[in-house]
Amino acid sequence: MKNTTIFAVLLLFSLTSCTAARMATFGSPTIHDSRIFLNVVLPATDTCIQIHRPEVCNACPAIDSLFDDHYTTGIVVARGDSIVYHRFTEECALGRPADLFSLSKSFVGALAGIALAQGFITSIEDSVAKYLPECAEILGDSARVCDLLNMRVGMFENRWLTARLYYTPNLDRTTSHAHHNLPHGDYSYANLSTQLLAEVIESATGYSLTDYFIDNYWIPTAPHSEGFWSIDSRRCANTRAFCGLSIAPEEVIKLGMIYRDGGQFRGRQIVPAEWVQHSVNPPYESADRGGATYHCQWYILEPDTEFMGQGLMGQILYINRTTDTVVARFGIRRGKTDWTAELRRIATLPDRYFR
Numbered sequence: 001m002k003n004t005t006i007f008a009v010l011l012l013f014s015l016t017s018c019t020a021a022r023m024a025t026f027g028s029p030t031i032h033d034s035r036i037f038l039n040v041v042l043p044a045t046d047t048c049i050q051i052h053r054p055e056v057c058n059a060c061p062a063i064d065s066l067f068d069d070h071y072t073t074g075i076v077v078a079r080g081d082s083i084v085y086h087r088f089t090e091e092c093a094l095g096r097p098a099d100l101f102s103l104s105k106s107f108v109g110a111l112a113g114i115a116l117a118q119g120f121i122t123s124i125e126d127s128v129a130k131y132l133p134e135c136a137e138i139l140g141d142s143a144r145v146c147d148l149l150n151m152r153v154g155m156f157e158n159r160w161l162t163a164r165l166y167y168t169p170n171l172d173r174t175t176s177h178a179h180h181n182l183p184h185g186d187y188s189y190a191n192l193s194t195q196l197l198a199e200v201i202e203s204a205t206g207y208s209l210t211d212y213f214i215d216n217y218w219i220p221t222a223p224h225s226e227g228f229w230s231i232d233s234r235r236c237a238n239t240r241a242f243c244g245l246s247i248a249p250e251e252v253i254k255l256g257m258i259y260r261d262g263g264q265f266r267g268r269q270i271v272p273a274e275w276v277q278h279s280v281n282p283p284y285e286s287a288d289r290g291g292a293t294y295h296c297q298w299y300i301l302e303p304d305t306e307f308m309g310q311g312l313m314g315q316i317l318y319i320n321r322t323t324d325t326v327v328a329r330f331g332i333r334r335g336k337t338d339w340t341a342e343l344r345r346i347a348t349l350p351d352r353y354f355r
Contacts, residue, residue: 029166031073031091031099031313031332034246037230040210040239042218042247049222049266051250051257053083053094060085060353063346066329069337071314074098074330076249077346077354078257079323083250084354092330095225097246101311104229104245105194107213107255109297111201112149113275114216120204121145128153128196131203135196138176148197149296150187150282157190165191166243169233175199187286187294191242194297198241209239220270221254223247243312249328256319256326259298259307280307292340301340314339320347 063085066072074092077085092098115121121131124146129136135143139153147153157165161174168174175195198209205212210229218227227247232238254265259280263271275296281303282295292299292308300307308318314334318327325347329339 029101029312031330034097034099034228034230034244037232037240037244038234039228039230039244039246040208042210042214042223042227042229044224044226045219045222047222048224050224051078051083051253052081053086053250057085057087058355060349062349062353063087066337066342069335071333071335071337072329072331074249074328075346076253076328078253078326079351079354081257083253084351086249088249088330091332092249094250095248097225097227097248098252098315098330099311099313100245100247100252100315101243101313102191103252103309103311103315103317104241104243105297106309106317107217107245108194108198108201108209108241109149109279110217110255110258110271110275111209111213112145112197112296113272113279115201115205115212117272117275118205118216121200124149128200131200132196134176145197145200147185148193148200151189151193151294152185152187153190153193153196154186154188155190155192156188157192162191165195170236171195171232171238171240172236187288189288189294194242195240197297198239208237209241217270220268221251221258221265223251225251227251249330252315252317252328253326255309256317256328260319260321260324260326277304280304301344306344308340308343316343318343318347320344323347 063075074088076083126145127141128139128143128145129141143153165174175192202209225248230240230244232240258265258270259276262273263269263276279296279298280300282293282300286293288294292301298307298309305321308316310316314331316329316339327343327346
């Protein structure tokens with residue numbers, strides 16, 4: 001019996017590079033998963049640009065009550081150029097990287113726009129196969145880059161495939177097993193779409209996604225604290241583009257400010273204005289979570305004025321241009337709260353609530 005147990009333990013360790021073994025070892029995703037995956041470090045900058053914020057925020061009962069569900073770990077509210085409210089539990093804090101899960105997708109969408117403006121991607125109407133010839137067998141020749149951006153490439157992703165994608169040590173092998181079984185143009189949320197979009201960016205630019213992100217987004221926004229973007233394994237070193245970004249809450253708020261302000265941050269154009277305008281004004285309507293239309297890796301609630309990015313545990317970045325407000329919510333799960341309604345309510349609170 002003892003020998004059998006030892007053999008079983010040795011076998012488990014020998015299989016740690018396998019997807020199934022990772023599933024068994026790590027279990028369900030948590031907000032601490034950046035600790036179990038290998039990561040590329042996103043460096044802090046010496047000349048950091050911090051968003052003005054009070055060291056201690058006054059109590060705001062209209063927001064504080066949202067922590068009663070015990071699932072919320074942090075809420076940050078920015079209005080204009082300043083953070084006007086921030087509160088956290090022990091799980092989250094300003095300056096401490098937070099796992100974003102699918103909120104990472106909105107950053108990938110920004111990179112696609114930057115690559116387009118720089119001429120690496122000649123058009124989002126281009127065939128995916130132009131950049132990834134190996135995808136012609138999976139997606140066909142008619143699948144376009146914009147189809148990946150908008151989750152309209154025709155891939156259906158079940159929970160088993162999502163789990164494989166999340167835990168695989170070889171993302172290339174897993175994406176090659178994807179099946180195109182829906183008509184192009186039909187909306188179907190699939191993490192694979194973002195992963196393939198990242199591969200398009202890498203193929204077009206000649207850079208790894210993380211290197212391109214650091215040079216063209218991260219450093220230009222002058223982060224105060226370092227972040228991380230996880231990879232599948234040391235051997236393959238593929239960026240987990242659809243879920244693997246881990247950065248501080250104030251750096252999440254910066255992306256909201258950038259998209260709220262036409263791609264600018266502190267007078268510097270980070271994301272092309274034309275791309276932001278295109279991203280938040282979808283040419284079609286479709287009802288997704290909260291009645292939103294998914295477009296360019298964002299959920300558009302009201303074209304041009306109200307939109308958000310979202311992650312698995314209820315990591316949400318909400319932007320309301322009408323009230324000049326950005327709200328970020330962090331948590332260990334969504335719970336039963338209607339976060340679309342609550343973040344909209346926060347964004348419309350009068351200024352006096354934050355004094």
